[in-house]
Amino acid sequence: MQQTQRDTRTHAHKAGGRHDSLHANYNSRQPLRSSEEVERNVPAVAAAAAAESVSLGHEALPRSHMVDAPVPRAGICAAAGREGDQRVSEPWQSKILQAKGEAAAEWSSRAAARYPTDSAALALFRLLHCGSQCKYNLLKTIFKRAHSHQRSVQGDWVPSRFCSITLGGPEEVRGGERGSLSLPLAPSSPTESRLASSLDMNDGCQLNRMATLDTNNNAPGGVISYIGSNGSSPSRTSPVSLCGSDSSNGSCQLSSQPAFPSYFPPSPTGSLVQDSGRLYGTSSTGLRDDASPSSSSSSSLSSSSSSYSSGGSPVGLQVAMDDGRRISPAKSTSSSITKLNGMVLLCKVCGDVASGFHYGVHACEGCKGFFRRSIQQNIQYKKCLKNETCNIVRINRNRCQQCRFKKCLGVGMSRDAVRFGRIPKREKQRMLAEMQSAMNNMANNQLSAQCPPEGLSTGHQQPASPLLCHQPQLAPRSPQQHAASPPQPSPCFAQFSQQLTPPRSPSPGEVMEDVISQVSKAHKEIFVYAHDKLATGPLAPVGSENSLSWESNWLSSGYHGNGPCHQNDNWNSGSAPSNTCHQNNMNGHRFCPSGYPSGETDPSVGQGCPQQGEPRDILLACPMNCHPHGRSGRTGQEIWEDFSMSFTPAVREVVEFAKHIPGFRELTQHDQVSLLKAGTFEVLMVRFASLFNVKEQTVTFMSRTKYSLEELWGMGMGDLLTSMFEFSEKLGALGLSEEELGLFTAVVLISAGGCPWA
DNA sequence: CTGAAAAGGTCAGCTT
């Protein structure tokens, strides 16, 4: 059959050229792009727009909404079977729950009305709002993706959420064939994960620079290899060079890039590039205006880069350095090597020399062809004999097709790039215009049927559509533009349109895979410390290299001991918070308490926040806080500022992550804020779990200081401390992969504030 | 218009 197809294609090609072939180019498929088809993709596009804009960012989600508001009883409290913080006001709880109910109802009805066929967004809607069974199935899916190490999912764990995560008991369930695009796969084994984690530090887009490619080759050039699960795939997709021995050649040129990756493969989350640039006060250098992969792979990645004739395997490969040295390319002259600052980029799938940026990742010709054939011919590969744990490297990449394909998807190769090919820019704009128009119409219809969404305390005019309201983050547009012209596609938006859900009706499995893909990818890329701490199976020992890398990420991503280095940070723009009562709210969870030495009363209770001049009494026992005891010479307000700012990046990441959950941005801002208010703390609890060393009964803070249980009790950490230890133990015992943790986090966030399983 | 980059196509050689 495959041969038949192949022959057909070949014949067609020979007879009438590529445009007559089965896989004719995009132009021949243009008729498929009807407005309805486009509209079906609106959720995905909206997600892209969400990625692009940051309406729920700083302006739209002021501190008063994010932190000051009392958070409903955290699921974490229930994690240990304890009562939640009774100080959380009932009115707030009911408000949140009501908001959630409204959100869910509206969400579901809206989704059902708009998208009669499954879309990525709808799939998640359904999963999260169609009832307990669906939720249960989702979580089963998560755990079916568990890897070969032992774990268990107790049958009744879902209803009580965290508290039901149990220890022990093997469950050997492997997921089926993956069908997602840009799906970051988890490392194939905990050992590999930990290894990768230990390597993949700081910038999350670590590259392994091998000084030489060939022991016989003294070329000082290097290879940029992606370090990942299998030693060749990255935890991130961003190639950032490390300083090498030939640093004079600019191998450190990228060292000024933010720790938060400034380069992502084309995907919805490609917007992170821009967002991160804004958030972390650094300019994004990885993308040109349209964020096309080409630019990211070559144009910007390596201003000094060049493609030159070479090819072949790393063995014997001759590397041309920037100084022009070139040593006898081993193979033909048509295959090129992708270089970055004089170093060779390797295939993310197998570690071979990458020939370019193919389907969203740097890949070799072999993997490119393999992936293309897999998609074009929809090949169902034989099941892996090794439980899908094959390590895909150059020398054995042909041994297991299933694992190779899985790896291709895992490192971010896009199915849609194969399906659609390259989409002309004008076509992207046309599609965007149609989508925008559709969104406008829907928004108008909604507005006519309901009251305008509750405005946030931003002072901005509330746009009708979440999609539209995100535009202010982009270049200002004239009223005429708003009224008449379709919006100029934002860079990442435009890029994402190239990877839309295909016009055909995807199978439910594919839809789910796409949703999972988006969520897990967002989780992987947004939470800068996700992959090296939490996603690698059992929790890494606190204080280990991993935990330091986690902290390094935080530190390098904008936070420093002396305060944040963010720019355009409207939450914590460097000014002293006029109202720091959010700490008291956090204190309500007794996790980040304003602890006071025993015998002293907490002056902040009922009186607002500590005033200047009383720093000696302030204890902020939160892992995020580098200086829980404060520092000499600092006023109480400054200490609170420190603490506030140390928390900001974490909260921001949660918000960013939420925006990347398919369909989340379809909610009204009110609902989004409600969910975030309810869920941010819970998500952070999940993330903090890795800082709790159950065995040693210690917690490692941002300051890299390890505190014992007794010390923490002394700081005023309450019952939540115990709960967190229990939760950390249970969560860690699951050994969730990064992908699983991402899905879990999404569920926690969207289900926050109450039991979602009821 | 041109060059670069990324897409799809081809087919000799390899593996099963």
Place this chain on the structure above:
DNA sequence: AAGCTGACCTTTTCAG
């Protein structure tokens, strides 16, 4: 012998 791989090639798109 059939199927697969991947190096090489052609085509298409886009930025300058």
